[in-house]
Every structure is written in structure tokens, then in C-alpha cells.
Amino acid sequence: MNFFSSSKPKVKCGVAGVGSLGQHHARIYAILPNVEFMGIYEANDERAAEICARHNCRRFATIEELGEACDAVSVVVPTDRHEQVALPLLARKTHLLIEKPITATLEEAERVLAAAQAHDCIVQVGHIEHFNPVMAFMEKHIDRPGYITAERLAPYTPRGTEVGVVLDLMIHDIGIVLALAKSPIRKIDSVGISVLSKTEDIANARIEFESGCVANLSASRMSLKKNREIRIFQDDAYLSLDFMNQKGHLVKKSDIVTYGLKLKVGLAKAGDASSIPVQDIPIEKDEPLKLELMHFTEAVAERKQPKVGAALGKTALEVAIQITEQIKAARK
Numbered sequence: 001m002n003f004f005s006s007s008k009p010k011v012k013c014g015v016a017g018v019g020s021l022g023q024h025h026a027r028i029y030a031i032l033p034n035v036e037f038m039g040i041y042e043a044n045d046e047r048a049a050e051i052c053a054r055h056n057c058r059r060f061a062t063i064e065e066l067g068e069a070c071d072a073v074s075v076v077v078p079t080d081r082h083e084q085v086a087l088p089l090l091a092r093k094t095h096l097l098i099e100k101p102i103t104a105t106l107e108e109a110e111r112v113l114a115a116a117q118a119h120d121c122i123v124q125v126g127h128i129e130h131f132n133p134v135m136a137f138m139e140k141h142i143d144r145p146g147y148i149t150a151e152r153l154a155p156y157t158p159r160g161t162e163v164g165v166v167l168d169l170m171i172h173d174i175g176i177v178l179a180l181a182k183s184p185i186r187k188i189d190s191v192g193i194s195v196l197s198k199t200e201d202i203a204n205a206r207i208e209f210e211s212g213c214v215a216n217l218s219a220s221r222m223s224l225k226k227n228r229e230i231r232i233f234q235d236d237a238y239l240s241l242d243f244m245n246q247k248g249h250l251v252k253k254s255d256i257v258t259y260g261l262k263l264k265v266g267l268a269k270a271g272d273a274s275s276i277p278v279q280d281i282p283i284e285k286d287e288p289l290k291l292e293l294m295h296f297t298e299a300v301a302e303r304k305q306p307k308v309g310a311a312l313g314k315t316a317l318e319v320a321i322q323i324t325e326q327i328k329a330a331r332k
Helices: 022-029 045-055 063-069 079-091 106-118 133-141 165-181 253-265 288-302 310-331
Strands: 011-016 035-041 072-075 095-099 123-126 145-153 185-193 202-209 214-220 227-234 237-242 247-252
Touching: 011 022, 011 063, 011 288, 022 035, 022 045, 022 072, 022 288, 035 045, 035 063, 063 079, 072 079, 072 288, 079 095, 079 106, 095 288, 106 123, 106 310, 123 288, 123 310, 133 165, 133 227, 133 237, 133 247, 145 165, 165 202, 165 214, 165 227, 165 310, 185 310, 202 310
Parallel strands: 011 035, 011 072, 072 095, 095 123, 145 214
Antiparallel strands: 145 227, 185 202, 202 214, 227 237, 237 247
């Protein structure tokens, strides 16, 4: 079945909030062949005029009007306003992609989930790395992770500081390790430091799973550079992957065994760099946000559950809040 067939009705989409990230939701909706881009809701007059002129779309006066006109809407407002924007849209049976985290609190998340269920609406949460081609490779090749390390660094900007770095950045990696470990959590130990904002700007969390897997996550929004890397060890392989540049390398136990046999019979020399069994990973690069929105609009058109639904988004939020609560308690 060709989802992008011209015979299929287009999904009517809109964006609530067209700031630094929301503008890209608008850009992609405007070019997706299965989407009719209806317009935006944006509080800032100058920004709204800029985006409407760029995409020849309508600015809606209220969230309710946007919901009435659309089948699906991306909610890309600050985290502490997610519930405020989501509930009136759900009341109009509008399917939602809510940027991560789903909400700022578990109570808000529960109200959003209840509203989605009551109005039979799809809610996808914007854990964008789940649509990164790097993640697709990991999902195929990782089935028994024993140890995971993830580092996510970014320079400081005022945007996003309505929440701490755990909810702002680390939550991406929380969602990733939950998907890879596929196991209940046994224990979490966390530390964090506030430097410029009222909440933590640097954080580290060690998550132990019932399966025995351990994940060590570090996040900072005080870095001079951007970095989004993950390393995964299991009993037959080691992977090092770069989410930002969509590349990585793989060391397989079977290759090391083969290399050792070659050494024994004289077909390889110790220290010969050309014989070291490290494979570059063949990753077909693409824009994760485009892939995410394509998946969302397909889920809406076919009325199927999205890859990153509200339940997974709420679980990631639960873990993130436990980490932030540990950090707060240590600072008292």
C-alpha cells in the first residue's frame, strides 16, 4: 500500500507554537505530500506573520479554532503549557504530537492521557531520537544490552529552562534506554548541579534494570559544544554511535575471534591497524523530525498506535521526575 497515493485524503495538520522548534514542524508539514497544512497558532504577532508569509498559511486566533480546522496538531509550546494547549485540542477530537516531555508533571500527563482516551485520540510524544536512523540500527542489532553510556551536551540558551536539563535533554536518552533495556527499573542514583538557571543544568543518572543492564546517562546545557553520543556493550558486540552526525562503529565478538585465528596462522600481524575488526556502521542519513512527522501523519491516517505513544512518554517522564527529585533532595 502506498501511503502517499494521491487517491488518499490528506491529513489536515497545524502547529501550536512556531518558535525555534515549531517552525520546523511547520516547514515539514508544508512539504509532506500526504498533508494539507492548515496553519498555526502563535501568540507572538511578528513570529506568526513571518511563518504565515513563509508558508502561505493561516494564523488561527485561538487554540480551539486550530483544533476545529485540523485532524492533527503538533504542540510545540513550552513544556509547562503542554496540558493547557493539549486539552482543548483533544476536546475537539484532534490527534496530537506533543513535544517531549509530554508534560511537566505526572498529574498533567495523566489528565492528557485520560482526555485522549475519552475522545479516542492518538497522542504521539516527540522523542525524536526514536526516529533517528541511528536508533533504527540499534533496534535491529541490540537485544541483550549489559552496559549503556549516553552523553548529551548543548550550549546554554534561555529556551527550555522552564524545566531542568533532565526534562530538557536527558529525557531523550531515558526514552532510548527504556526501549533498549526492555526491563523494569531496579534502582536509580542521580546527581545534578544548577549553574545559571533555577533548576539543574548538569546531571548524571545511573539506572539499574532488573535484567542486570546498567545505563549511565550524562546531560549538560553548559557545554561549549553539542554532542549526542551513546555506547552500548552486550556479550557479543560493542557499538559506539553518534546521533548528531548519524554515524558510528561496531566491534563484534565473532570478528575478534576470526582476527585471533588469523594471528595464530600468520595471516595477520598484531598491531596491524588494517586488521583491527572495527566496522563502520552503514547508516542512511535522513532528517529525524521529517521521519517523525511522516510516522505521526501515517498513524493518524491509518488510525494506528504510534511508535512513541503517550504511555511510553509518561513512563519516560516518571523516570525523569524521579531523577530530578533525587537531585532536589540532595541540594536541600
